[in-house]
Amino acid sequence: MKHNALLLTFLFLFSYGSAQEINFINELSSKKTVTFEDGVKMYLYALGRAPAGFEANVKTLKEMQLLKADRYDKDKPLSRGMLALMVARHLKLKGSLFYLMFDTERYGHRACVAEKIMDVNTSEWDTMTGDELLEVMAIVSERMEGKQ
């Protein structure tokens, strides 16, 4: 009886989490500009982790060394540079010598371009739409599976 209740609770939480993920992705898809908070949340989904609040999400990514600054503004529009730096740190990209020397958004973006994760015609200053974020995250997830 106890086992059944636990199983049911697990199934409920799993399906609730799955529904939240797919709803978030579909809502993201229609956004013209995504925020830093959206980017962090999406990155956690890509890592296979359940996102909590913004502060908790940032803490998780800081523990993984993907984020290093003291403070982050959750409402700031997500730029390609911000995302590129997280991706370059996460996948330990080596495609740009300058990125290996200077751990900055500019060279993180160059490293992503060199690894064909981002297009050469983009800039680290570009703000991102929901579809653009999902396009990058699809490639990142694929590379993650390749590394595992």
Add this chain to the structure above:
Amino acid sequence: MKRRYIPLTFFLIMIFSAVTVSAEIRVLSVKGTAAYKEGGQWIPLKAGALLKEGAKVSTGVRSNVEIKINRHTMTVHPLTIVKISESRDDAKSSTTRVGLRRGSVRTMVTRDARIKTVFKVSTPVATSSVRGSGQITISGPTFGTRVIVLAPPVFGEGLNSGMKILSGDLQLLQKLSKGNPESIMTGVQDFITQTHSLFITLDEEKAYELFGDDFLVYEQPNKRSEGSVGVPVPVTIYLIWPQ
């Protein structure tokens, strides 16, 4: 008495025609999280579910959905939104149209010489027609549309381009910001390291070493005039791909 059977006969004909025309769209497997939309709401997708024409399918991170449409199979890759716009199937023809908004799908089309098969995958910028083969279609806002062919030829069409035949490692790459697609050789240029002289004679090879390809004039000697300049000449190129 006979009049009584008229509505029944009509009803049976309607059911029969519905069975032969509306093709079955069945979800074969679901890995990870996926949902479908029929009407206005996203509903979690499970293996064995039957979808209707016009249904949208959305997948989450690290998720795949395998769908059987008519006799064909379509695998929806992670972070994809796809719409099954049309699905018709009868004894003589099979028509399937899929709209790929974002992400990627792999399509395997069953070949049957007796059935006229049309399987088209459209993205916001390009359309490809799968003919008895497999292909992967990828669509995104910055990288545009890419069509990768897994088995014998498919036809791809960009925004303002004519139909292009794709096979092997050739790819159709159409960006939203450009009017015409990239060269279909773009994806394979890394592999071309040298042209091979397997199909020229020893004399020609020697001449090639001395003069490069300047001596290879394809105009006929008797018709050497200004009028023949610019005339298209058929050229056969043999490409040998590394194994």
